[in-house]
Amino acid sequence: MRARATAAVLLGLVAGCAAPVPGPDPLEAGLLALRALSGRAKPDADPSTVDLLVAPDEAFLRALGADAIPALERAVATVDRVLGPECGSRFRIGGATLFASTPDRGDDRRLLWEARLRLDRGGCDVVAAFTGQRCGERAGAAEPHLRLLLCADATDPERNLLHEACHLFGAQDYPRGHPGYALASVMSYDSDQPRTLAIDEPNLARIRARRGALPEARPDAVAAALAAAGLDPRGAALLGGFLCAESRTGHAEGLAPAERLLAADPGDPVALWIAGECRRVMKEHPTAAALFTRCLKVVAATESPDALARHATLEIARLAVDGVDGLAPLRAAAEAALGSFRVDAEVLDLLASLRAREGDFGWAERRYRAAAAVDPSAVYPWKHIAALGKAWADPVLWLAGWRGAMAADPLDPLLGARWVEDGLKEYPELIRSSDCRKDALAALAAAERAFPGWFEPARLRAALGPARR
Numbered sequence: 001m002r003a004r005a006t007a008a009v010l011l012g013l014v015a016g017c018a019a020p021v022p023g024p025d026p027l028e029a030g031l032l033a034l035r036a037l038s039g040r041a042k043p044d045a046d047p048s049t050v051d052l053l054v055a056p057d058e059a060f061l062r063a064l065g066a067d068a069i070p071a072l073e074r075a076v077a078t079v080d081r082v083l084g085p086e087c088g089s090r091f092r093i094g095g096a097t098l099f100a101s102t103p104d105r106g107d108d109r110r111l112l113w114e115a116r117l118r119l120d121r122g123g124c125d126v127v128a129a130f131t132g133q134r135c136g137e138r139a140g141a142a143e144p145h146l147r148l149l150l151c152a153d154a155t156d157p158e159r160n161l162l163h164e165a166c167h168l169f170g171a172q173d174y175p176r177g178h179p180g181y182a183l184a185s186v187m188s189y190d191s192d193q194p195r196t197l198a199i200d201e202p203n204l205a206r207i208r209a210r211r212g213a214l215p216e217a218r219p220d221a222v223a224a225a226l227a228a229a230g231l232d233p234r235g236a237a238l239l240g241g242f243l244c245a246e247s248r249t250g251h252a253e254g255l256a257p258a259e260r261l262l263a264a265d266p267g268d269p270v271a272l273w274i275a276g277e278c279r280r281v282m283k284e285h286p287t288a289a290a291l292f293t294r295c296l297k298v299v300a301a302t303e304s305p306d307a308l309a310r311h312a313t314l315e316i317a318r319l320a321v322d323g324v325d326g327l328a329p330l331r332a333a334a335e336a337a338l339g340s341f342r343v344d345a346e347v348l349d350l351l352a353s354l355r356a357r358e359g360d361f362g363w364a365e366r367r368y369r370a371a372a373a374v375d376p377s378a379v380y381p382w383k384h385i386a387a388l389g390k391a392w393a394d395p396v397l398w399l400a401g402w403r404g405a406m407a408a409d410p411l412d413p414l415l416g417a418r419w420v421e422d423g424l425k426e427y428p429e430l431i432r433s434s435d436c437r438k439d440a441l442a443a444l445a446a447a448e449r450a451f452p453g454w455f456e457p458a459r460l461r462a463a464l465g466p467a468r469r
Contacts, residue, residue, distance in 0.1 A: 030061025033069035034096055043094040043123040050214065051094025052076055053124035055115070057101040059132030063154045069096075072130065075151075075161040082162055082186075082197055086204055087169045088212035094124040101131055102243075108135040108152045110247040115150050116143070116223045117239070125214060126168065128161060130154070138189050142167035144215040162186050162197060168214055170206040171199070172412070179414065179447070179454035202450040206411050221307035237261050241274040242308075251278040269298040269305070273312030285325045292316045296333040305340050313337045314350065321353045331357060345375035353384060361392045372404060379405045379415070386422070395427045399436070406443075413450035416443025420460045432464055440464060 034056065043051040054072045061068045073093065080091040101114050115129040126147045132154040139152035142164045149164040151157055163186050174180035174188040181188050185200035199207070226242060229235035237257035244254025255278050261271035276291030299305050299313050317334040319327045331354045338354075341347055352367035365388055371381040382404035389398025402419040409415060420440045423431030431440055441464070444457040 024066075026065030027058060027062040029066040030056070030064065030068040031098070033066065034061065034098060037069050037072075037093070037096040041093045041095050043125075044092070045123070046090075048088075048212075049090040049092055050126055051092060051124040053095040053097065053119070053121050053127045054093055054130065055097050055099040055119050055127060056130040057099040057132065059101070059103065060099075060130045060154050061132070063132035071157050072096075075158045076128075078158045078197060079162050079165045082199065083165055083169075083207070086199065086207050087210065089214075091165070095122065099129045099131065101129075101133065104133070105247075105250070106133045106135055107248050107250065108139045108141060108150065110243055110250070111135065111152060112141045112143070112148075112150045113243055113246050115148060116146065116220055117226055119148075121147060126165075128164070130157060130160075138163075140164050140189075144168050145218045146220050147214070147217050156195065159186060159195060159197060163189055166199065166203065166207065169210045170411075171203040172206065174200075179451040179456065182453045183451070202411070202413060209411060222311050225307040234261065234264065238270065241271065241278075245274045245277040251281040254278040267294075267298050269295045269302070270308045270312050272298065273316065277315065280319075280325055288325070289327060289330065292319075292327065292330055293333055296330065296337040299337040299340055300333070302340060310341050313341070314346065317350045317354065321350065321357060323357075328357070343370075343374075345371040345378055345381065348374065349378075349381050349384065352381075356384070356388055356391070361388055364388060365397065372408070377408055379408045379412075382408055390426055395430050398427060399430065413443075413447045416440075417447040417457055417460065420444060420464070421456070424460065424463050432468070437464065437467065 037054075054076065056068060056072065064071055076091055076093050084090050097119070099115060100118050101111055105111065111129075111131050111133065115127065119127045119129060121127045126149060128149045128151060130151045133152070135152040137153060137155070138160065140160050140163065141150045141152075142148070144167055147168075149161065149167075151160040151164060153160045166187060171187055172180075174183065174185060176190050176192065180200060180202065181190070181193070183200040184194075184196050184198055185203065186197055187200060187203050226239055229238050237260045241254045241257035241261065244250050244257070254274055258271050258275035258278065261268050262275065265271070272291050272295035276288045276295065279291065280288035295312055296316060299309050302309065305313075313334070316327075316330065317338060319325065320330040320334045335351060335354045338347055338351055348367050348371035352364040352371065355367070356364035365385060368381045368385045368388065372378060372385075382401050384401070385404065386398050386401025389395065389401055402422070406415050406419065420431060420443055423436065423440070430436060441461065444461050447454065448457045
């Protein structure tokens with residue numbers, strides 16, 4: 001009898017476990033709180049505050065449930081408390097909306113594009129998109145000139161948002177291998193480091209230098225062009241194929257929409273790029289090269305190619321510059337296609353790099369200098385000039401390039417140390433000369449102050465040797 005009674009009790013417990021009482025739906029709770037926040041959050045039009053449009057996706061709301069909106073409010077409060085006093089602005093929630101991300105992708109690059117395409121900041125200053133999809137620990141991205149932040153670590157939205165918001169004011173990442181990686185800093189953003197909400201001193205200097213000024217907002221021409229394509233079958237195929245081409249994974253899915261577009265218009269340059277990029281990543285290199293070549297020829301023959309054609313051309317040109325996947329033979333076609341667009345710093349720099357790879361160093365130097373003149377804050381044209389000086393065995397040009405890079409970003413202590421390192425390798429007599437030695441020692445001292453645990457400045461100082469008498 002006792003055994004049968006015990007068995008009956010156990011069966012009752014098992015039955016109870018198999019049929020639990022339904023609990024509240026975490027997604028519904030999150031959506032309800034989001035609607036409430038959207039109803040009460042409005043931009044305040046105060047130039048001293050940064051109004052954030054917070055935009056969680058369904059995965060974020062489902063993961064955090066009733067705590068989703070309080071978590072976002074805590075994250076914004078932390079940015080206001082930690083970053084606000086340093087950048088001279090207050091941070092507040094100025095609006096709230098749902099981020100309609102494609103479910104179950106877990107691809108932070110695709111999610112960044114989806115945020116660009118689907119979120120309009122309206123009267124707010126900055127969009128902060130949050131996803132609960134698993135993209136990797138401490139994942140995220142920032143597009144400062146688009147005023148867009150993507151926070152892709154739902155386990156720690158507080159730190160995630162602070163890190164990305166710091167990029168609005170020029171803060172730099174400290175990935176593994178960077179001398180700042182060892183610092184206790186929210187910008188040392190890798191799972192090896194313990195959690196902290198502190199901002200390191202070198203990045204504080206960068207943030208304070210831009211005090212009170214968000215980066216100038218630039219229109220997102222690519223997003224506008226995709227939106228203009230509409231939601232008809234062609235527009236849907238264009239959007240789907242574009243997102244697949246710009247993803248880290250899922251390129252096989254981009255072939256079908258690209259083929260639909262090409263069936264309707266075999267000379268569609270964007271469809272040619274989408275098909276080529278998907279096939280390149282799938283390692284179908286000869287087919288990809290043929291598609292890219294057709295794309296570039298169409299663009300070069302078009303009188304006024306649009307922003308999507310420009311995007312496709314820039315992507316192909318970057319691959320051609322470095323000869324990725326055997327695409328070096330496309331350099332001349334890429335140069336011809338780039339000539340169809342307004343010459344901004346990005347286009348000028350790519351034109352110079354394409355010609356430099358073919359050995360026309362004088363032409364390339366002039367274009368690099370033009371790129372630097374268009375964007376005085378850009379470091380990359382000057383670094384390319386320094387590289388040109390090495391390739392051309394011209395120490396004067398090499399030195400001009402490095403000095404230009406350090407002048408463009410005087411708050412990056414790593415640049416000066418890399419200059420000394422490069423000089424000792426390429427032009428040791430020049431870096432040890434009276435023209436450079438004093439500046440080299442000052443650059444190494446600045447690097448030591450910025451990154452106290454970094455051994456490289458001491459090694460480079462020893463390699464410089466004593467001053468010549």
